[in-house]
Amino acid sequence: RKEVEQDPGPFNVPEGATVAFNCTYSNSASQSFFWYRQDCRKEPKLLMSVYSSGNEDGRFTAQLNRASQYISLLIRDSKLSDSATYLCVVNGLRSNYQLIWGAGTKLIIKP
Amino acid sequence: DVKVTQSSRYLVKRTGEKVFLECVQDMDHENMFWYRQDPGLGLRLIYFSYDVKMKEKGDIPEGYSVSREKKERFSLILESASTNQTSMYLCASSPQGGYYGYTFGSGTRLTVV
Numbered sequence: 001r002k003e004v005e006q007d008p009g010p011f012n013v014p015e016g017a018t019v020a021f022n023c024t025y026s027n028s029a030s031q032s033f034f035w036y037r038q039d040c041r042k043e044p045k046l047l048m049s050v051y052s053s054g055n056e057d058g059r060f061t062a063q064l065n066r067a068s069q070y071i072s073l074l075i076r077d078s079k080l081s082d083s084a085t086y087l088c089v090v091n092g093l094r095s096n097y098q099l100i101w102g103a104g105t106k107l108i109i110k111p
Numbered sequence: 112d113v114k115v116t117q118s119s120r121y122l123v124k125r126t127g128e129k130v131f132l133e134c135v136q137d138m139d140h141e142n143m144f145w146y147r148q149d150p151g152l153g154l155r156l157i158y159f160s161y162d163v164k165m166k167e168k169g170d171i172p173e174g175y176s177v178s179r180e181k182k183e184r185f186s187l188i189l190e191s192a193s194t195n196q197t198s199m200y201l202c203a204s205s206p207q208g209g210y211y212g213y214t215f216g217s218g219t220r221l222t223v224v
Contacts, residue, residue, distance in 0.1 A: 036212070043218050049212065087153075098156070
C-alpha cells in the first residue's frame with residue numbers, strides 16, 4: 001500500500017461547479033497535512049495546510065478525518081485557473097520534516 | 112517570501128558526464144531536499160539534508176550524491192549521467208520541524224543524450 005494515495009483523475013468539471021477530492025494516508029501518527037497545487041511544467045506550490053478542525057481559504061476548504069485517515073479538498077465556484085494537479089502531502093514515518101507526496105489528482109475546468 | 116533558486120532551468124548533458132545541479136535558498140532554512148519528478152511517478156526523494164554537512168539518502172539515491180558545505184546551498188551531483196536520469200529535478204527547503212511545508216525552486220529539466 002502506498003503511504004499517500006490519490007485518484008489520479010482527470011476530473012473534468014464545468015466552470016462554476018463544486019469539486020472535491022480525497023486522499024488517504026497510511027501513517028496514523030502523521031501530524032502535518034498539506035495540499036499543494038502544481039501547474040503543468042512548474043514546481044509545486046503550497047495551496048493550504050490542513051488543520052484538525054478543518055479550514056477554509058476563500059473558495060477552498062480542507063478537511064481531515066483522522067479516524068479514517070483521509071484528507072479532502074473542496075473547491076467551490078471553480079474557475080478556469082483552478083485547472084492544475086493537486087498534490088496531497090503528509091509527514092513521513094522517518095521524521096516529521098520529511099514529507100510524503102501523493103502522485104496528484106489532475107483537475108480540468110471546462111468553460 | 113522564501114526564494115529557492117536552481118541554477119539552470121534546462122540542461123542537456125551527454126551520457127557519462129558528471130553533472131552538478133545547484134540550489135540556493137535565502138531564508139536560513141535548516142532542511143533542504145532534492146526530488147525528481149517523472150510522469151505518472153510523482154515526486155521521488157533522492158537526498159535530503161537537515162544541517163550543514165549532514166545528508167541522508169532518500170528513496171532513490173543510486174547514481175547521485177549531494178553536498179551541503181553552506182547552509183544556503185545544496186548541490187546534487189550525477190556522478191556519471193545516464194539516459195534514465197533524464198527528468199525534472201526539484202530542490203526544496205523548509206524550516207526545522209516540517210510544520211510549514213516546503214518551498215520549491217522552479218526546477219531543472221535535465222536531458223541526458
